[in-house]
Amino acid sequence: MKCTYCDGETITKRVRKQQWLNGKLYIIENVKAEVCPECGERYYHAAVLDTIDSMIAGDHTVKEVLAVEVLTA
Ligand SMILES: [Zn+2]
Structure with missing residues (x-):
């Protein structure tokens, strides 16, 4: 697919995704995503x-x- 931000052609990759649910942070490995090689934007199917x-x-x-360390800027 085409990246909505930069028009780059995305590639299908397996990524590590952060996901918040009910106030807790989870990291899920091996998630299928479309990744833009130009700007790094990730797209996930619903x-x-x-x-x-x-x-x-x-x-x-x-x-x-x-x-996880939490910092403030
Ligand atoms: Zn892009």
Whole structure:
């Protein structure tokens, strides 16, 4: 597909996505996305986002737990 920001041609890649749900941050690996090689913008299909939300909400295996530093500018 064409990037909406810069008209670059996106490529299908597997990425690591951050997702907030109910005040908690999750990181999901191996998420299919269209990535613009020009500007780095990522596009996700609605079905992919729905799958992620139901994975988080349902029973899931946790691969790793990370501590996250929060800073303010
Ligand atoms: Zn772009």
